Amino acid sequence: MTTQTTSAAADTTAPTTAPAVEIQGLSKEFAGHLAVHPLDLEIRENEFFSILGPSGCGKTTLMRMITGFETPSSGRVRLGGVDVTDVPTRNRDLNMLFQSYALFPHLTVFENVAFELRVRRVAKAEANRRTTEALELVKLGHLGDRKPDQLSGGQRQRVALARAVVSGPKVVLLDEPLGALDQQLRKEMQYELKRMQREVGITFIYVTHDQEEALTMSDRIAVMSEGVVQQVAGPEDIYNRPETRFVAGFIGSCNLLDVQAPAGAEGEEVAVEVPGVGALRGVLGETVPTPRAGTLLLRPERIEVRRAGEGDGVVGVAETLTFLGEEWHLHLRVGEHLLRASVSSLVKERDLPGLAAGDRLSLSWRPQDARIVVR
């Protein structure tokens, strides 16, 4: 619908370079409270892009501004290079699947999916063909005659998905679409969603507060906290190179130690003094122009644990040992700090036989696994 106009002289075979969605300075204020601080974001064509953050951080508000259901307090929204900030929702080439989606109870599965095409006055034969295709895509071709109350939760969810993609929008926004499903079904649907997105080649913007879901499904993730986007990166970078204390603490498990960050360039190896622990090695996660308060980030699985005396690392005393099957979680007392470490069951059996609470252990890590950030 919102295609770019190309002049006769333009090379029409060139791929469009405009991002699927481009946001500039977009913000939303509700009664004096900034729910979304001014933010810039680019979402690429065919990307599976997730917005991840705790409840109330502004995810739905951001989505509603992209769709046009919410009027921004400032900023612009572009779809495929076209400014749609003042374009009504129905004229934007996108679809949104809401947090609590609703199917029409009196219509069959087939009619529910075809509904949008009828509204758009797509010819009947064409509408039937596309509806059949969409139902095949979500593997519900055989249930077209059922009513929603004759379906399981997962099947209803699939109908809603088919409905969101049937009109072939450029962008589909999904707001916690799997929230109501049990764990097993959720896992299956995650896989289905990802497969569908690849198959149909639609840009997905996916809201979730489940970090594992975001890591496994996304090409890139924007992590939000209190209306601010903290970091935008691929899953591995988000996990291994968090840029802020919040991102490190929100994604996975992480030891967060207050430190004084020395001045230096990003990636520089430094030593920081931790009261009661001593000097710890790490790298600066960003360039620090002048010394300031920061956080040392250290993932539990990056700590190497040995019997004290064998190595020259920091010494900690095991307080608790918890067996989780594939690995052990340890709480280690180091001065006034309690550090978490995880050890694979293999390593525990092989290198730490008979490990018990009260044992003294030597802890070490590679400098690049202890990142120091100041935000």
Ligand SMILES: Nc1ncnc2c1ncn2[C@@H]1O[C@H](COP(=O)(O)OP(=O)(O)OP(=O)(O)O)[C@@H](O)[C@H]1O
């Ligand atoms: N219409 C509104 N009027 C006033 N405040 C609102 C309105 N809509 C949202 N808010 C507030 O804006 C903030 C962000 O809300 P939003 O719904 O975007 O959060 P969310 O990240 O989607 O949370 P959740 O994960 O719980 O769905 C919250 O503090 C919320 O109370």
Ligand SMILES: [Mg+2]
């Ligand atoms: Mg929400």
